[in-house]
Amino acid sequence: MKYLTLTTAALALMATGAMAQDLRIGLQEDPDVLDPDQSRTFVGRIVYTALCDKLVDITPDLEIIPQLATEWTVAEDGMSIDMTLREGVVFHDGTPFNAQAAADNISRSQTLEESRRKSELASIASVEVTGDYTLTLNLTAPDATVMAQLADRAGMMISPTAATEAGTDFGANPICSGPFRFVERIAQDRIVLEKFADYWNAEAINFDTVTYLPIPDTTVRLANLQSGDLDMIERLSATDLAQAEADEDIIVERATSLGYDGMTFNVGNGDRADNPFGTDGKLLRQALSLSIDRQALSQVVFDGVTTPGNQQYSPGSNFYAAAYPVPTRDIEAAKALLAEAGFADGVDIEVQAPNDTDSQQVMQVIQAMVAEAGINLTITSKEFATMLADQSAGSYTASLVGWSGRVDPDGNIHQFVTTDGGINDSGYSNAEVDRLLNAARQTNDTAERKALYAEAQSILSEDLPIVYLWHDTWLWALDSAIEGFVPYPDGMIRLKGVSKSE
Amino acid sequence: MLAFFLRRVAIAIPTILLISVFVFALQKLLPGDPLLVLAGEERDPEVLEFLREKYRLNDPIPIQYLTWIGNALTGDLGTSFRTNQPVTQLIAQKLPVTLQLAVMSLIFAIAIGIPAGIVSAYRKGTVTDYIANVVALSGLSIPNFWLGIMLILLVSVKWQLLPASGYVPPGEDFWLSIKTMLMPAFVLGTALAATLMRHTRSAMLGVLTSDYVRTARAKGLSERKVVLKHAFRNALTPIVTLTALLFGELIAGAVLTEQIFTIPGFGKLVVDAVFNRDYAVVQGIVLVTAVGFIVMNLLADMAYFLLNPRLRSA
Numbered sequence: 012m013k014y015l016t017l018t019t020a021a022l023a024l025m026a027t028g029a030m031a032q033d034l035r036i037g038l039q040e041d042p043d044v045l046d047p048d049q050s051r052t053f054v055g056r057i058v059y060t061a062l063c064d065k066l067v068d069i070t071p072d073l074e075i076i077p078q079l080a081t082e083w084t085v086a087e088d089g090m091s092i093d094m095t096l097r098e099g100v101v102f103h104d105g106t107p108f109n110a111q112a113a114a115d116n117i118s119r120s121q122t123l124e125e126s127r128r129k130s131e132l133a134s135i136a137s138v139e140v141t142g143d144y145t146l147t148l149n150l151t152a153p154d155a156t157v158m159a160q161l162a163d164r165a166g167m168m169i170s171p172t173a174a175t176e177a178g179t180d181f182g183a184n185p186i187c188s189g190p191f192r193f194v195e196r197i198a199q200d201r202i203v204l205e206k207f208a209d210y211w212n213a214e215a216i217n218f219d220t221v222t223y224l225p226i227p228d229t230t231v232r233l234a235n236l237q238s239g240d241l242d243m244i245e246r247l248s249a250t251d252l253a254q255a256e257a258d259e260d261i262i263v264e265r266a267t268s269l270g271y272d273g274m275t276f277n278v279g280n281g282d283r284a285d286n287p288f289g290t291d292g293k294l295l296r297q298a299l300s301l302s303i304d305r306q307a308l309s310q311v312v313f314d315g316v317t318t319p320g321n322q323q324y325s326p327g328s329n330f331y332a333a334a335y336p337v338p339t340r341d342i343e344a345a346k347a348l349l350a351e352a353g354f355a356d357g358v359d360i361e362v363q364a365p366n367d368t369d370s371q372q373v374m375q376v377i378q379a380m381v382a383e384a385g386i387n388l389t390i391t392s393k394e395f396a397t398m399l400a401d402q403s404a405g406s407y408t409a410s411l412v413g414w415s416g417r418v419d420p421d422g423n424i425h426q427f428v429t430t431d432g433g434i435n436d437s438g439y440s441n442a443e444v445d446r447l448l449n450a451a452r453q454t455n456d457t458a459e460r461k462a463l464y465a466e467a468q469s470i471l472s473e474d475l476p477i478v479y480l481w482h483d484t485w486l487w488a489l490d491s492a493i494e495g496f497v498p499y500p501d502g503m504i505r506l507k508g509v510s511k512s513e
Numbered sequence: 514m515l516a517f518f519l520r521r522v523a524i525a526i527p528t529i530l531l532i533s534v535f536v537f538a539l540q541k542l543l544p545g546d547p548l549l550v551l552a553g554e555e556r557d558p559e560v561l562e563f564l565r566e567k568y569r570l571n572d573p574i575p576i577q578y579l580t581w582i583g584n585a586l587t588g589d590l591g592t593s594f595r596t597n598q599p600v601t602q603l604i605a606q607k608l609p610v611t612l613q614l615a616v617m618s619l620i621f622a623i624a625i626g627i628p629a630g631i632v633s634a635y636r637k638g639t640v641t642d643y644i645a646n647v648v649a650l651s652g653l654s655i656p657n658f659w660l661g662i663m664l665i666l667l668v669s670v671k672w673q674l675l676p677a678s679g680y681v682p683p684g685e686d687f688w689l690s691i692k693t694m695l696m697p698a699f700v701l702g703t704a705l706a707a708t709l710m711r712h713t714r715s716a717m718l719g720v721l722t723s724d725y726v727r728t729a730r731a732k733g734l735s736e737r738k739v740v741l742k743h744a745f746r747n748a749l750t751p752i753v754t755l756t757a758l759l760f761g762e763l764i765a766g767a768v769l770t771e772q773i774f775t776i777p778g779f780g781k782l783v784v785d786a787v788f789n790r791d792y793a794v795v796q797g798i799v800l801v802t803a804v805g806f807i808v809m810n811l812l813a814d815m816a817y818f819l820l821n822p823r824l825r826s827a
Contacts, residue, residue, distance in 0.1 A: 041785070044597045051553035124563050127555045182597050198596060198603055199785065200680055200777035224679060226775045230662060235677045238669040396545030396790050403549055403556070415554060433556055 032219035034511065036504060037232045037244035041199045041225035046182035047167035048119055048126045053415050053502065054225075056164065057245060060503045061204055061221055063187030065166040066094070066113065067158060069418055071266070071499050073329065075158050079108065079168055079188070085455055089153025096144040100211045102170035103192040110146040114138040115171040117148075125179055130433060131165040132157075153453040155460060159419030190216045190506065199225055217510035236261065236488055242511060243493060245504060247486040249316035255488045264487045266498035267318050267325050269416025269423070272373075273479040274299075274362065274409050279438030281405030287358050288408060295358060295386075296475040298348035302384035303377055304340040309481055312372045317481040322468060323423040325482040330420040332465035335472045345384035357385035363401065364411040366392040373480075374411060402436045410436070413483075418501060420464055421452050428476055439476035521814060525807045532803045533585075533796070537578050540792055547790035551594050568594065581796060590800070591793030593786075600797035603782065608801070610680055611778040614701070614771075615763035617694050621702025622709050622759065627752065629706070630713025634721060635740055645710065652707030661700045661773040668696060678775040697774040701767050705759050712755050716748035723747075749820055757813030761806035 042055035047063055050056075066080040082095040100108035117138050120128035134154035139147040148157065160166065173186035185193050190212065191204035202223040206216055224241065226232040229248035235241045237258060247255055247263065255261050276296055277284045288295045305319035318325045321337045349355060362377075364370045374390045381388050393401065402410050417423050425448050426432040430440040444467050451463035471477075485502040495508040548561050548570070565571050569580060584591065590600035633645035669677035676693045683690040720726060721744050729743045730736075768780035775781075779798055786794035 041596075043595045046597075049597070051551065051555055125560065125567075127552070127557065127560060129560065130555070130557050180597065197606055197777060198598060199781055200606075200775075224775070226678060228773055228775070231665060231678055231773055231775060234662075234665045234670050235679075238665075238673055238677045240669070240677050240679070394545070394788070396543075396547075396550045396788065399549045400544060400546045403546075433558075434554070 032217065032511075034218045034221045034243070034506070034509075035241045036221065036223050037235055037241045038223050038225045039229075039232070039246045040227060042202070042223075044182035045185045045193070045196070045202075046179075047164045047169060047185075047187075048123050048128050049179070049182060050164065051127055054245075057502075057504050058202055058204075058223055059164065059167060059187075059189070061191040061506050062185060062189045062193060063167040063169065064100075064189045065163065066096075066161040066168065067166060069159075069162050069499070069501065071497060073269075073418055073500065075162055079113075080161075083158065089453065089455060090150050092148040092150070092157065093141075094146050094148065096146070097211060098144055100188055101209050102168075102173070102188045103186045103207055104170050104173055106170045106172045108168060108188055109143050110140045112171050113168060114140050114146060115174070116168050119169075119171075119174055120165055123179070128165045131160045131163075153455070155452060155455045156419045156421040159417070159422070162418055191221055194220070201225075212507070215507045217508075218506065221506065233488065236490065239490070242490045243496070243504070244488050245485070245502070247488045249313040249484075249486070252314060252316060252486060260491050262489045262491050262493070264489065264496055264498040265316075266485045266500045266502070267328070268483040268485055268502060269324065269418065269500050270414045270483060271320060271323060271325075271416070271423070271479050272317075272411070272413035272481050272483065273477050275402070275412050275427075275437050275477050276409045276475070277405055277407055277436075277438060278474075278476050279440055280436060281438070283405055283408060284438055286360075286408050287352070287354065288360050292352070293474055294348045294352040295354065295360075296478060297473070298345040298352070298384055299360070299381055299386055300475055300478045301338055301341050301348070302345040302381045302386065303478075303480065304380055305337055305480055307340075308373065308376050308380075311376050312369060313481070316484050316486065318484065319480070320482045321472065321479050323420065323479070330461060330464055332461075332468040334465060335468050340380070342384050345381075345386075349385050354385070357387055359387045359389065360408060361389045361391055362409040362411060363391045363393050363398055363407050365395050365398055370411055405436070405438065416501070420460070421448070424448065424464075424467070425452065428471065437476040439474070441470060441474065444470050518811075518815070521811050525811070528807060529800070529803050530582075533582060533800055534578065536796060536799045537581070538574075540790075540795060541574055543787075543790065545790055547594055547792060550788075550790050581793075585797075585800065590797035593794050594791045595786075595789050595794075600793050603794060604797055604801055607777060607779050607782055607798075609682070610776060611764055611780075613683065613690070613694060614698060614767065614776060614778055615760055617691075617698035618701035618705060618763055618767070619756070619760055621698055622705035623756065624706075625703065626706035626709030627713050630710040631717055631740065631745060633710070634714045634717030637718060645714075649707040649710045652703045652710075655704075657700050657704060657767075657769045658773055660703070661697070661770060664696050664700065665773070678773070680776050680778075694776075697767075697770050697776055700774075701763070701770050705763075708759070709752065709755065713748070713752055716751050717744060720744045720748045746820065750817060753816050753820065754813050757809045757816075761809040764805040764809070765802045 038054050038057060040054045042058050043050050043052045045055065047059060064079050066078060067075050068078040070076055079097050079100060080094045081097050084093045096110055096113060102108060117132060117135060120126050121132050134150050134152060134157060135148050136151045137149045139149060141147055168188055170186040174181055190207060190210045192207045194203040194205050196202045204221045206219050210216060226235060229251055232244045233247065233251050233255060236244050255263050276288055278289055284290045309315055309317045309319050319337050320326060322331055324331050326337060349358060362374060364374045371392060378388045378390060401407050414423065426434045428435065428439050429445045429448055447463050447467040451460045454460055487498060489496055492511050494510050494512060497505065499505065548564055552561060569577060581591065592599050593603060629645050633642040636642050665677045668674050675696055679693055681690045681693050726739060726744050729739045768784050771778045771780040779802065783795060783798045
């Protein structure tokens, strides 16, 4: 009841739009269940950024920095990680945060039957509580990706008391230790959080309440910002960028995504891999890749907002293998490859794509581009759920599909191209690639990892089970009264240090 | 009248059951795996299998249906795959929203449509009639989404008079709630007003040329009395039916309007649920909508008794 009155009061204040301590954020979708162990959506992670603190966080440059863990050391042999936790932290229900709580959290992520975090934490064999605020993670094998996993949902700490009481219904009333606590949620309408007075870093937080409003229509989302009903929106669409930039009451912030968009080919996933572009279709895939002008694609469909690409990360980022630059369009070379593969008179391919406007435009532009090389491309539009099912079942030739991106390079590539990879819809299998990507997982030496990924890239850019095309740019539009917002390549909205002037 | 009422209720029950079977079957015919959609970017086969068991998706489809309908009879409509919320709770959250939008739209529709229909029938063939017809035709032809976005851009962004979108429960702030709902209700209402106007016009045209209207005029009654009391009351039967049906449609959710104005009503919920293959949610809403539709029909039939004394003895 107290919450209800609080919300009522807060909303009444927000309606008049005058109070600086209330922040209203427009989201593209309604998040799924608000349980860090059970949730799957990107947009859900945006809400967690305010609701649930993690063991570690990242900087905009993807360095791992302390959040609830203040220090950590990886053992010489890489088989364990010693961690020191922040003292004086409490969960929203008053339960103290300590080493036992952290251990319980990792155990829940690993054992809750509904948990989606199992594979992310698979390399943690056991957690040893060595003191009130110290613990040791024992690993099954050296794993360089563990800390990056703990910088996301797998590292979000929820109240063990609440977790035990609520079980799988935890998401109805999530209790974490972040700067804001959960107040209420009305499906497809809003999620309301209020400032947590006992937050360990409360002075960096300048809002009393945060309200997240899912508004799927991009034009309407922007209109709400322009009319002053919202303070901030995420995923401004590229086509609305000019309009937003022309409005002097709006600031646009941007960051290149960690994810990618590209074309995944079926090279070994069931019978449908038996096609000219499939199992033995390396040359044709190269031809297709060469016949696409990625720069023009980005200009035509996305007004130049996206970054043309050819690898798992965008050119210039830390793990980009500079030795394999984005290919420039070369129709003659593509034709030569077609001839070499025995298709001098042209070849047909069917590509499935989601039925949204952007994907359709992308495919139409690509269709025109590859036609010049003699590739006769047919577009099959599918509703997303259908496309996903067909892709996973191998019932496709090629598929236009994206990935939202992960902080550690392993998360962007290992599961897609290794033989037993969890999302290897391509059915690609190459022992050398498996070896290199497994090795890159097991060393903590960044230089060594870069070399291993570059070596894998040398094979992958020949074999092309995935033809990478572009990297999205996260666009946020903010009311000009908002200060201190920092764009992150993971697309999240971190409220630390953000304030609103009158 | 009671016998009539009971007979109608008895017919309604198998109708609702049939609808539930159809919807259940149609959903299963849709391609796509609900759990793959649910899994998103994390597809752990073990977890997927566990969830398949948990939601009984491995059972034969008839068994799945019987389980669902059995639970539904006890008031349990299942839980949403996506948010783990009970479907009954989702419906309880959405129903007031949808009802508010429906009632407000209908007020717009009736207030505009019926007077316009009467006037244009009465002034048949005059400039007034033509203007009313052109306006009605535009009301029918202008797409809701276009009108909606134009209104948002003008009224909210440019003039900043009304909130651009969203929903505020009337219990929280009554006037803000009405203000927020004004534009969507207008957009929906104008489209319905056009339909109502056309039907009112044709019903009135039929009545206005009938003998008893001529008799009424011959008696020397005022035109006002002839048109509104004698003619309109008799023309009302089809209009009431239509209004009830329109209301039924409104309860089913005004998908586009809800999407544009981000109103968390049934339409938006059901569309999202279909795309996410959130079976329980789709089923639950269709069931509630079907019941709502049938109740509205029943009420329309009841209204005839009040409007038409001849039926009362039948």
